[in-house]
Ligand code: KIV
């Protein structure tokens with residue numbers, strides 16, 4: 001594997017599915033898992049097998065059909081969880097057990113009423129036990145974002161010794177600033193013995209809207225796996241959005257970081273997840289929102305019609321969107337109206353455009369958006385006939 005490749009660990013079917021109201025049945029999970037495999041993700045976190053019989057079945061069925069990606073099951077640092085996950089993953093070509101425990105002082109004190117040393121012992125036992133079933137074991141240090149770096153380094157070193165292949169450093173509460181999270185990853189890279197033999201993973205939540213920025217800071221500082229979900233869905237304010245990470249790396253080649261994702265499938269995958277989960281994508285969502293490639297102000301429309309790159313940094317086709325949208329509103333100018341009129345069959349002279357534009361403004365002041373049907377009516381009102389093809 002190239003040292004610049006960042007593995008994409010998709011957790012739409014686990015952390016994403018924890019969103020209230022987004023529950024999927026096994027059949028829906030299978031359809032999404034197949035699409036994620038096509039998209040080119042490296043790891044599919046298929047669920048938390050011990051949590052319910054339904055989750056166990058989903059993980060097991062997904063393990064049977066996924067052709068390329070590693071299939072992963074989540075566990076607590078508890079023997080029963082690990083044993084059940086191993087069973088659910090038994091059909092996977094490339095199985096991974098993802099086990100771990102909270103490492104921040106707050107988790108150690110309030111969740112476990114334990115001590116730092118005992119938490120390390122429990123983590124080591126879990127990794128060793130998982131290792132007795134599968135070769136690929138990922139350890140998560142829950143709430144690593146608020147865990148003291150010196151202690152986190154001790155945790156990581158102990159898990160590497162126990163056999164972990166991937167170390168997940170979650171910012172579980174979405175608390176960190178990008179500089180802080182990036183420095184945390186750098187600190188581990190510089191202070192943990194054996195760190196170069198394992199992959200560091202970023203798992204960032206979006207409580208302050210920083211999940212993507214934090215994951216990128218992690219990758220820039222040496223992490224080589226990012227855990228993310230389609231459309232950024234997940235607990236509370238969500239997880240890092242897969243589509244954002246992929247396109248940031250593509251749009252900034254000088255970072256020298258890349259993924260194996262087929263970006264042309266991003267939009268379709270986003271729609272598929274949104275439809276199955278009944279979770280609509282906010283229109284202004286980066287990359288996959290309905291307005292991500294839509295232009296409505298006259299100045300922007302004029303620029304985009306002359307050359308798309310004036311106001312777009314991504315060619316929509318690169319993410320599977322057929323074309324940029326020129327939306328007609330009262331803020332639109334003549335260039336946008338002529339462009340849209342041409343699309344529905346009217347080639348306007350300069351003189352005609354003046355007449356038609358005045359009529360258009362009357363429509364636009366009454367309506368939020370002027371659609372194709374309105375354009376035909378505007379032409380009728382101003383006696384403009386469609387051009388014969
Ligand atoms: O946010 C988190 O810490 C998690 C872990 C279970 C990996 O989802």
Ligand code: ZN
Nearest residue numbers: 015170172203
């Ligand atoms: Zn999470």
